[in-house]
Amino acid sequence: MQTRGTREDDAIMAKAPTVYDVAERARVSIASVSRVLRNPDSVKEQTRERVLEAVRHLGYVPSANARGLAARRTNVIGLFFPGHDDVTGSDGRLVAASGGVTVVRDDATGDPETHNYYFDEVLRGAEIEAWRRGFALMVAAGRGASREAIVNDIAGRVDGLAVLARTVPDELLAHVARRIPVVVLAATRGTDEFDHVSVNNAPGMQAITEHVLSTGARRLMYIAGPEDSPDDRERLEGFRAAVDRVDGVTVELVxxxxxxxxxxxxxxxxEAMPEAIVCANDQTALGVLDAMGRRSISVPDDVMVTGFDGIAAGRHSTPRLTTVHQPMVELGRAAIQALTARLDDPALDAQSLVLPVQVVLRDSCP
Amino acid sequence: MQTRGTREDDAIMAKAPTVYDVAERARVSIASVSRVLRNPDSVKEQTRERVLEAVRHLGYVPSANARGLAARRTNVIGLFFPGHDDVTGSDGRLVAASGGVTVVRDDATGDPETHNYYFDEVLRGAEIEAWRRGFALMVAAGRGASREAIVNDIAGRVDGLAVLARTVPDELLAHVARRIPVVVLAATRGTDEFDHVSVNNAPGMQAITEHVLSTGARRLMYIAGPEDSPDDRERLEGFRAAVDRVDGVTVELVxxxxxxxxxxxxxxxxEAMPEAIVCANDQTALGVLDAMGRRSISVPDDVMVTGFDGIAAGRHSTPRLTTVHQPMVELGRAAIQALTARLDDPALDAQSLVLPVQVVLRDSCP
DNA sequence: AGCCCAACTGTAAGCGCATACAGTTGTGCC
DNA sequence: GGCACAACTGTATGCGCTTACAGTTGGGCT
Structure with a gap:
């Protein structure tokens, strides 16, 4: 029965072919089809060719669900992070205004970016490392109400889950952790039994603060982040540690x-401009630079400014931002590594990995 | 058989509980367990409570594999895009240098960012829209050699696949498309049968070029992108269309x-500075601004510069970049919408959605 | 020629869930 | 009190694959 290629080529996926279909066409058993796909060397070349021909001809793609069910593992790793709030187009209807081009003038008064580069970088690291190790990566962001449903959903789909600190209620995390290993990002280990990956927040902030103090500045302002952020807490600790070692320093904490x-x-x-403003992260510091530009206050001459994170935007700001670079991509990679390590050996002790940071001196505090 | 909570609570996942375990504990059939989870209203309240208690007690999380197999759909959508080349730490070993803080000075001569914000934005849009519609999102980047394996792998895991133009060989895409719907991003429809989502490249570039010409500039330089990019081709067309309508314009194309x-x-x-440099994308334009800064050539007084994309960095560059904003987040969302539309109705005609763009006038070409 | 073993290949039993269909129970009504 | 029917609940099957185990084949030996 010869079939012209085109005939089946544009078939509208009547029904996705299965191993059975492939086996039938190649005149072998389904076991052999499975072998050709998973362990080609265990099949005679001639048989293998027949199977591969059938695969190609039928457009066969194995079902990961069936595979995962039979093999008892999905080979997927999940990454859960705090959600970008769904601001844009809340009703979700897109209008195809083809031919539409509008022109607007942006005088820099509008809404600043809300986007957090941090997660992009972490995600990139995770993506790279996951696929390198043969895992697919599933991502999900925390949506307020449906968080529990989403976490549960994703937990059923993956072999391991990486979660950003404070994005999932402890109880929910504990529930999920009974099924799959969980690693928490950006928080050092507390009393829980999870693996943790974080960066050297306190020593980093301490180092950059010491640098600020080494310029002779004594009147400082510290702009912290939200109180429930473990990162923020550690950074503040580092700041205090540096300040406490020097006499005559005054600090205003905002x-x-x-x-x-x-x-x-x-x-x-x-109102009373300090000699230096130490910010708990880069976004905040960039906002400070924006303000100084508007107020025509010179940075670093009138006031020095530092950040923390090392986002790309800080490299191109005016002036260029002095900051503490944390290895965000590495953070993502490390999370996957920790997860795969635990999958390989579930009996491992809970580990807590702390990645090194780097003080990067640029123009805002030379 | 009473069991103290703690006993099982810290069990190291001896074996993930299944519907059978839950059913047994709740003294119901597995069908009822399934109903409680999928369709709670179809079960008497008292029964439901017993089941939920068992779920909580046992730490039960349903297997998406089994569910997907039985229900014949995964509820996952895949997103495939060109890979960030795996530059960092190619051997993949991370050293936990806890306590390590190094200090470096960054004088802006180092390697510029390689990062492409474009994908981050598209990904964000896709992520939002996918979960909103009840789909999980799986991401994968194209790695040179293993591309085929990855695409095949992901294709077996998802109900639909969104692919960035030119990242997957046509033949491979055709193979995959026989199993699941595929939508191509950032390319208008050619001869293929896929759905497409793209932005208004040509009209956008034409509009911004017209704006440049409206300032009186006549000696232009156009810095194009790679030749195999459909986006780039369309933008160049738009540029040419604008230029062709005005007399006495000279163009140098690089x-x-x-x-x-x-x-x-x-x-x-x-060497011979034009009056305006029109760039095919923002990253290029930012590089041009870098160079002008270094050469102490004033933008826009000595030369005007424009970009295309609307990445966040352009809002904060010096001077702020005039550009064409393309709705990257919307692109991601639209891709998911197109996919879900096709899943709902496979018989739909192949559609080609073109999203509107917006010329954003800022300081580099006021 | 007969035997043994390596190299393949086939058979069959699940994996954990959804769901059609077949009970079972409880309620209102005559 | 008995019947019809609604509201639940249980039984049984199959989704598409992996894999242990049981054949089958053929070549090298004696």
């Missing part, structure tokens, strides 16, 4: 929220 | 590669 807008707001409101 | 480094290189090498 609570920010890690955002650029808030950094700008705060900096616009400063 | 071939770039969409990267910031290359943009800088090219701009550093310019």
């Amino acid at each position: 609570r920010g929220d890690f955002s650029r807008v808030r950094g700008r707001e705060i900096a616009l409101g400063i | 071939r770039g590669d969409f990267s910031r480094v290359r943009g800088r290189e090219i701009a550093l090498g310019i």
